[in-house]
Amino acid sequence: QKSYRLVVVGGGAGGCATAAKFASKLGQGNVAVIEPADMHYYQPMWTLVGGGMKKLEDSGKPMSQVLPKKADWIKQRAVSFEPDNNTVMTEDGQHIEYEYLVVALGMQLNYHQIKGLPEAFDTPGVCSNYSTLYVNKTLTSLQNFRQGNALFSFPATPIKCAGAPQKIMYISEEYFRKHGKRDKANIIYNTSLPVIFGIKKYADALWEIVKERNISVNLRHNLIEVKPDSKEAIFQNLDDPEDLKTYQYEMLHVTPPMSSPDVLRQCSQLVDAAGYLDVNKETLQHVRYPNVFGLGDCSSVPTSKTAAAVAGQVGVLGKNLSLALRGEKPRHLYDGYTSCPLVTGYSKCILAEFDMNGNPLETFPFDQSKERRLMFHMKKDVMPSLYWHAMLNGYWEGPKYARKLMHLGMK
Ligand code: FAD
Ligand code: UQ1
Incomplete structure (x- = not known):
């Protein structure tokens, strides 16, 4: 039986970024990522792959290259959770014990x-x-x-x-x-x-x-x-x-x-009625288990499920989990930011950005509901590097500060 300060389940967008933040903070041997896949995919690129603008190979990297070097990669499928015993079980029968758990299993x-x-x-x-x-x-x-x-x-x-x-x-x-x-x-x-x-x-x-x-x-x-x-x-x-x-x-x-992944839905203590990880929608801390946090597509946060939303959540979860690790209460709040670059062809895009209440929350100081070539290039040529180099290393927490900067002096 292995034991860690922090176990992250799922090495996708949210899990990888969170593990990167804490692996450097907590040091070698203290963070584990449970993730069975050989490849990590940047899924937002698949829209462009389907249209022939990118190749499927461009959208993936070996998991071994993207997970943080200072974390232990447990290359296994998680098969059950025992939150009362602070334990996750893997397919090969390992019991992985944690002080803190982050659940980032994505969707099924x-x-x-x-x-x-x-x-x-x-x-x-x-x-x-x-x-x-x-x-x-x-x-x-x-x-x-x-x-x-x-x-x-x-x-x-x-x-x-x-x-x-x-x-x-x-x-x-x-x-x-x-x-x-x-x-x-x-x-x-x-x-x-x-x-x-x-x-x-x-x-x-x-x-x-x-x-x-x-x-x-x-x-x-x-x-x-x-x-x-x-x-x-x-x-x-x-x-x-x-x-x-x-x-x-x-x-x-x-x-x-x-749906939420079966492995999660089967653990009634962890999920809400719909089967999603039952977290506080602002702090991302579990509503019943204070040492459990969650983010991304598998969580109950009522915002549209995107990598852009995950970016914002990585920041909030990171700060709140740091507080929890020091014995303090979470106090950083997620605003529900999410974004959907609505590609409308081979050169144009409407960049939808909004919050949990359905109100637009746009980064740029122009009307983003208009189709624009600039937004298309951002989606196709800028976002992938932002994802691979900044987000997965724990450095991109969404465009909040860029938005505030660009809206300075405006209403
Ligand atoms: P994921 O990134 O899906 O990661 C989940 C991880 O959990 C995976 O690595 C998986 O292998 C692992 N896992 C699963 N089961 C287990 C298990 N039992 N044990 C351990 N690990 C497990 N978002 C945008 O922001 N903009 C876009 O333009 C956009 N376009 C998209 C287009 C398409 C076609 C698709 C499919 C998605 C798109 N998204 C977009 C959404 C975005 O990809 C997801 O919201 C994001 O990846 C969610 O991150 P996550 O960490 O929650 O889940
Ligand atoms: C974003 O942060 C993000 O995550 C990396 C995406 O996923 C691919 C997005 O599609 C978008 C639009 C954002 C938001 C970023 C900016 C600069 C508006």
Whole structure:
């Protein structure tokens, strides 16, 4: 049995950044990261991979290169938590004991909840930017597209990066135009949500874009089945569950239902009713176990789940955990900042930034609901280095100070 001052479960965006902060602070042998994956992926790049603007290989680095050298990497899947005994169990039967625990497990993709998946991914035209297994098929589907419906789905669960299901649709629309087959494509966005986007300011801008670009949007439509033999996708009307609608597809981009990871959901002491790690939404400390903190997609914080949100949380969690390690109470508060760069094609982007209450919280002193080339370059060319070099080393805590600086002297 091993014992650490700090154990971090999950070495993704939030776990890696947090481990980096504390591995240097607490020193060799005091911090462990439990993470089974060989590769660490910068997932926000997958939108661009699907559109052929980046390669899948560009989005990943070996886990061994990104996790902090001063932390012990336990290359195992966590299989259960015993918060009353300060212990995490791993798949190979190790009991890892901690003084403090940080949970950063991300989200689980549940493709299997759609009938016909994942098998239909082996057939033409079915793709998904959300997984390394299927993201390359998005570009192939665009290349092989002849004529018919290009369908884009959004599931009836919370998801990470709620803009991504439609970003690839705008990219596809431009792809078809560039390759002379726009008039052969009927582009349809079928979303489970009652809105095109959760924040009105950006939703208004997006409605203008879909109108202008002749894209059909159907609200409250939930993908429940894929029939690859007949190339049909079946959607349920969420306002009238008996009402099922069949759409033929030439291309179908699936955003899967998602949930908190099973390993977490199974530990009732740690989670809320929805299965997410039950933390105080401002301090990120667990509501029942003061030596447990959590951040990122697996937490109950009611903000839109993004890497940008994780960046802000890394700062707050870092400061509060430092206080806790010295026996003091957490007092730093997360403002709910999150951001979604809504890529609308091969050169433009709306940079949505907002807080937990759905109010815009924009960094730049201009209207970010307008499509801009500058924001596209920030997303494509600046963000990846910011992520790999600053964020994962614990140095990027979101654009809070940049925003304050740029808004100096303004209302
Ligand atoms: P993750 O980074 O997903 O890390 C979770 C880690 O936990 C993984 O390394 C996993 O291997 C590990 N793990 C899982 N199970 C176990 C287990 N049992 N034991 C131990 N470890 C385990 N965000 C933005 O800010 N901007 C964007 O433009 C954007 N676009 C996106 C586009 C797509 C297509 C996708 C998929 C995501 C996008 N995101 C974007 C969201 C962003 O990637 C996530 O919000 C972010 O990675 C969340 O960080 P996390 O640390 O919570 O989880
Ligand atoms: C951000 O901080 C971040 O995390 C590294 C992202 O994830 C890739 C983002 O997409 C965005 C937009 C931000 C916010 C950063 C700035 C400079 C506005």
